[in-house]
Amino acid sequence: MNYFVKGNPDLCIGCRTCMIGCVVAHEGLHIFEIDPDSYTFNPRLKVIKTARITVPVQCKHCENPACMAVCPENCIQLVENAVVINTDKCIGCKTCMMACPYGAIEMQPDSGHRVQTDGSPRMVANKCDLCINSKRGPECVRVCPTEALTLVTEEDLEKENAKKRIAAARALAEVNG
Amino acid sequence: MAVKQVQTTCVYCGAGCQMLVNVDQEANKIIDVEPANGRTNQGRLCLKGHYGWDFLNDPQILTKRLRKPMIRKGGKGSPLEEVEWDEAIRFTADRLLEIKNTYGPDSILGTGSARGAGNEANYIMQKFMRACVGTNNVDHCARI
Amino acid sequence: MGVPEIEEARVLLIFGYNGADSHPIVARRILRARQKGAKIICVDPRVTETARISDIHMQLKGGSNMALVNAMAHVIIEEGLCDEEFIARHTTGYEELKTFVERYTPEYGEEISHVPADTIREAARLYAKGEPSMILYGMGVCQFSQAVDVVKGLANLALMTGNFGKPGCGIGPVRGQNNVQGACDMGALPNSYPGYQNVTIPEVREKFEKAWGVPLSDHVGIPMTHVPDRVLKEKDPMKQIHAYYVFGEDPAQSDPDLAEVREALEKVDFLIVQDIFMNRTATYADVILPATSWGEHEGVFTCCDRGFQRFRKFIEPEGDVKDDWEIISLISTAMGYPMHYENTEEIWNEMIDLCPSYTGATYEKLEKYGGVQWPCRSKDMEDKGTPYLHKDGNFANPDGKGKFFCADWRPPKELENDEYPMVLSTVREVGHYSSRTMTGNCRTLRSLEDEPGWAQMNVEDCRELGVEEGELVKVLSKRGYCITRCMPTERVPKGSVFMTYQWWIGACNKLTTAHLDPVSNTPEYKYCACKVKKIEDQKWAEKHVREEYAEIRSKMGIQAAKEGYAL
Numbered sequence: 001m002n003y004f005v006k007g008n009p010d011l012c013i014g015c016r017t018c019m020i021g022c023v024v025a026h027e028g029l030h031i032f033e034i035d036p037d038s039y040t041f042n043p044r045l046k047v048i049k050t051a052r053i054t055v056p057v058q059c060k061h062c063e064n065p066a067c068m069a070v071c072p073e074n075c076i077q078l079v080e081n082a083v084v085i086n087t088d089k090c091i092g093c094k095t096c097m098m099a100c101p102y103g104a105i106e107m108q109p110d111s112g113h114r115v116q117t118d119g120s121p122r123m124v125a126n127k128c129d130l131c132i133n134s135k136r137g138p139e140c141v142r143v144c145p146t147e148a149l150t151l152v153t154e155e156d157l158e159k160e161n162a163k164k165r166i167a168a169a170r171a172l173a174e175v176n177g
Numbered sequence: 178m179a180v181k182q183v184q185t186t187c188v189y190c191g192a193g194c195q196m197l198v199n200v201d202q203e204a205n206k207i208i209d210v211e212p213a214n215g216r217t218n219q220g221r222l223c224l225k226g227h228y229g230w231d232f233l234n235d236p237q238i239l240t241k242r243l244r245k246p247m248i249r250k251g252g253k254g255s256p257l258e259e260v261e262w263d264e265a266i267r268f269t270a271d272r273l274l275e276i277k278n279t280y281g282p283d284s285i286l287g288t289g290s291a292r293g294a295g296n297e298a299n300y301i302m303q304k305f306m307r308a309c310v311g312t313n314n315v316d317h318c319a320r321i
Numbered sequence: 322m323g324v325p326e327i328e329e330a331r332v333l334l335i336f337g338y339n340g341a342d343s344h345p346i347v348a349r350r351i352l353r354a355r356q357k358g359a360k361i362i363c364v365d366p367r368v369t370e371t372a373r374i375s376d377i378h379m380q381l382k383g384g385s386n387m388a389l390v391n392a393m394a395h396v397i398i399e400e401g402l403c404d405e406e407f408i409a410r411h412t413t414g415y416e417e418l419k420t421f422v423e424r425y426t427p428e429y430g431e432e433i434s435h436v437p438a439d440t441i442r443e444a445a446r447l448y449a450k451g452e453p454s455m456i457l458y459g460m461g462v463c464q465f466s467q468a469v470d471v472v473k474g475l476a477n478l479a480l481m482t483g484n485f486g487k488p489g490c491g492i493g494p495v496r497g498q499n500n501v502q503g504a505c506d507m508g509a510l511p512n513s514y515p516g517y518q519n520v521t522i523p524e525v526r527e528k529f530e531k532a533w534g535v536p537l538s539d540h541v542g543i544p545m546t547h548v549p550d551r552v553l554k555e556k557d558p559m560k561q562i563h564a565y566y567v568f569g570e571d572p573a574q575s576d577p578d579l580a581e582v583r584e585a586l587e588k589v590d591f592l593i594v595q596d597i598f599m600n601r602t603a604t605y606a607d608v609i610l611p612a613t614s615w616g617e618h619e620g621v622f623t624c625c626d627r628g629f630q631r632f633r634k635f636i637e638p639e640g641d642v643k644d645d646w647e648i649i650s651l652i653s654t655a656m657g658y659p660m661h662y663e664n665t666e667e668i669w670n671e672m673i674d675l676c677p678s679y680t681g682a683t684y685e686k687l688e689k690y691g692g693v694q695w696p697c698r699s700k701d702m703e704d705k706g707t708p709y710l711h712k713d714g715n716f717a718n719p720d721g722k723g724k725f726f727c728a729d730w731r732p733p734k735e736l737e738n739d740e741y742p743m744v745l746s747t748v749r750e751v752g753h754y755s756s757r758t759m760t761g762n763c764r765t766l767r768s769l770e771d772e773p774g775w776a777q778m779n780v781e782d783c784r785e786l787g788v789e790e791g792e793l794v795k796v797l798s799k800r801g802y803c804i805t806r807c808m809p810t811e812r813v814p815k816g817s818v819f820m821t822y823q824w825w826i827g828a829c830n831k832l833t834t835a836h837l838d839p840v841s842n843t844p845e846y847k848y849c850a851c852k853v854k855k856i857e858d859q860k861w862a863e864k865h866v867r868e869e870y871a872e873i874r875s876k877m878g879i880q881a882a883k884e885g886y887a888l
Contacts, residue, residue: 010355010374011352015341015342016752017227017228017345023765023768024228032764036237049810049812054370054373145221145222145349146349184633185616185632185635186631186632188632189499191347191496191499192624193499193628198616200636207635217323217325217347223346225751225760228765232598232758232762232763233614233636236764237878237880238761238764239874239877240598240761240762242597242599242611244639245640249607249608253607257606262643265608266651266655269593269652273652276564282538283538285563286545286562286564286565286566287565288569288570289568290500290509290645291498291569291570292569293614294569294620295620295632296500296503296620296623296629297621298645298649299508300671301660302645304660305660306566307514308534309657311537313520313541314511314543314562315510315542317510317545318755
């Protein structure tokens with residue numbers, strides 16, 4: 001089963017530390033050294049604020065990903081419990097963006113600053129990859145000041161489900177007397 | 178790369194978070210910041226604590242670091258010119274003395290700083306205003 | 322009380338304090354208290370992050386704090402929810418207060434604050450019954466022309482319910498900047514020497530005269546917020562301010578009514594700016610003295626709960642810069658009052674020996690214990706400081722008792738009117754600090770939020786004006802105008818505009834008033850009349866903002882600014 005990061009609106013204060021953490025994790029610490037205008041600020045999660053809710057929204061790493069099903073270039077794959085876009089192969093057709101029911105995919109300039117033949121930036125699909133290339137795990141989870149984000153694993157879900165089943169069994173026992 | 182780790186207090190906001198700064202000693206630059214287990218922050222930092230340090234490298238995004246004393250030698254309206262410290266200190270001291278002698282010590286007002294300068298610098302500033310200039314006209318931006 | 326103790330409160334009354342934007346790490350403690358079962362009462366005109374998770378949100382009309390606080394006191398007294406024993410043993414003036422708040426019925430409170438009378442009742446009961454209850458307040462209390470009264474009114478609530486001097490209670494001002502507490506502690510105030518020792522008390526003055534070896538002024542100085550008046554309006558040259566030494570501050574960005582402040586900076590005879598970055602104020606300076614930054618020097622900060630903590634040097638400064646204390650000492654010496662120090666510890670030791678409340682807070686203890694909350698009176702290693710200022714209900718008044726205080730509600734100074742029908746209130750942007758010379762020079766923080774900032778407005782107001790999210794709008798008051806982006810949100814009430822003060826183009830302090838609280842001299846940043854206008858030619862406005870930004874940046878010494886920069 002794929003993992004995913006879940007935000008808790010009861011703990012989120014909307015500060016967007018997670019969004020910066022995401023950019024730093026994917027672009028690398030060298031962004032603090034380079035020309036300030038030469039890096040891409042492309043957070044793969046977005047803090048959403050409605051009248052009464054504040055929470056980051058990002059890819060759910062679906063088991064049957066609509067994005068993967070519709071990608072004409074087959075550049076969306078399952079890698080280590082995550083749904084990951086191979087941006088090298090991405091042609092920027094936006095089909096995945098339209099297919100995703102969470103609004104979790106955006107078109108962003110390629111992190112490698114590669115350009116097209118006419119010099120315009122190469123735009124690619126961009127979304128959460130659970131920081132699979134980092135030993136520290138998802139950076140958004142690590143840096144959140146209020147611990148509002150958690151990585152949900154298959155084991156976590158099973159444990160939660162087991163608890164729910166026990167509660168359900170007790171409830172049923174009461175109903176049936 | 179020789180890395181040294183220094184524990185310090187964050188420079189933003191009154192929460193007083195403790196942080197560990199990783200420094201590349203040869204390059205004399207921060208590599209990154211990790212939260213430390215301080216009394217108030219318990220191993221967490223906010224966005225300013227985690228990512229609010231690259232101003233030290235003078236990236237010239239918004240404003241420029243000041244690196245050399247400057248004075249307007251020709252008075253108001255003349256350009257700011259870079260000078261040596263001796264000249265800047267002499268210029269400042271003479272002008273302050275002249276104003277103090279003409280209008281009295283209460284015609285001069287100095288501020289403390291509620292930001293990165295620290296308590297010792299604030300103590301020195303108020304001592305300077307009170308003992309050297311001779312006025313209690315010292316204040317800071319507590320009100321903003 | 323201290324920041325960790327927030328978690329021990331069972332009821333938190335959070336009054337005009339938006340921790341999520343001003344101190345995320347303090348906001349974290351509020352969330353943890355809630356997870357442990359604490360009830361939250363939030364008083365704020367906006368649906369802040371705290372309001373969102375609160376049990377009771379009193380969404381008051383700005384400028385009505387005193388009426389609401391008095392009405393809460395009324396309910397607590399009327400319903401017999403006071404801690405009679407605490408009142409008898411530790412306070413004075415209760416009977417006067419009791420008579421005074423009689424007319425502040427919840428219904429009268431509702432009339433002024435627009436908070437339903439029953440909500441006021443419910444909140445007062447919840448606060449009074451909490452064991453213990455803690456009050457946290459912020460600039461939503463302090464930045465009104467009636468501010469000190471409200472602080473005393475909040476203290477009334479804590480006194481009448483016995484919420485002082487034990488864990489998890491009390492009344493906590495959550496100080497904004499990293500060392501605003503420290504600047505006060507060190508006597509960067511017109512009325513007190515370091516350690517809150519008043520300049521008008523002869524014995525105190527004699528002590529400092531002896532230590533510093535010179536006679537000292539016996540009258541209170543003037544506050545910074547009076548400088549524009551003393552430069553521009555004072556007619557007597559002997560009473561004018563002729564020299565202004567600005568150290569690590571940026572009044573040309575942060576003070577109210579910027580047009581007036583900037584005129585004063587232009588006209589003052591001699592302006593000294595000592596800072597790490599070029600800023601708005603420095604463009605007017607006659608002398609610029611470059612200082613070392615945090616990270617390049619060491620010392621002690623005081624955090625919001627009176628905690629002294631060391632901060633350390635970790636990189637070598639570049640360029641011809643000096644530590645702040647060294648620069649000031651050099652000027653002093655050149656003026657004929659020699660000051661020589663080898664390091665910050667030497668300064669610290671001189672200071673703590675002059676201040677009974679800090680005497681025990683040696684560098685050694687700060688190192689060993691990671692920090693010390695003052696008062697810390699003895700150098701004995703066993704004195705580790707004081708988490709509770711009014712321990713066991715002992716107060717700083719001569720009789721050791723807490724004094725109840727009566728004050729009537731006064732309206733803000735500049736009310737909405739036909740020409741300016743909306744209210745502007747200035748607030749904080751979480752990723753930027755003060756006038757943003759530091760955070761605006763940080764790549765990722767700049768990427769998150771940049772010029773010209775936002776005007777948060779109610780969705781309906783935006784619809785009526787025909788403006789959409791991100792559209793550039795003009796916000797105007799009697800004193801000036803600025804251009805910023807519109808942010809429609811259901812989190813702010815109709816008729817109000819909320820803006821943050823660190824932007825150069827969206828500079829809301831061009832609009833704010835210089836009306837001050839009579840005691841604290843704090844400006845009424847939270848209330849002035851304004852209006853918002855749609856800009857028809859958005860292309861022009863975008864271009865104008867870009868050009869103005871480039872122009873100011875180039876004034877600040879940024880060469881690349883001229884080449885333009887996408888917002």
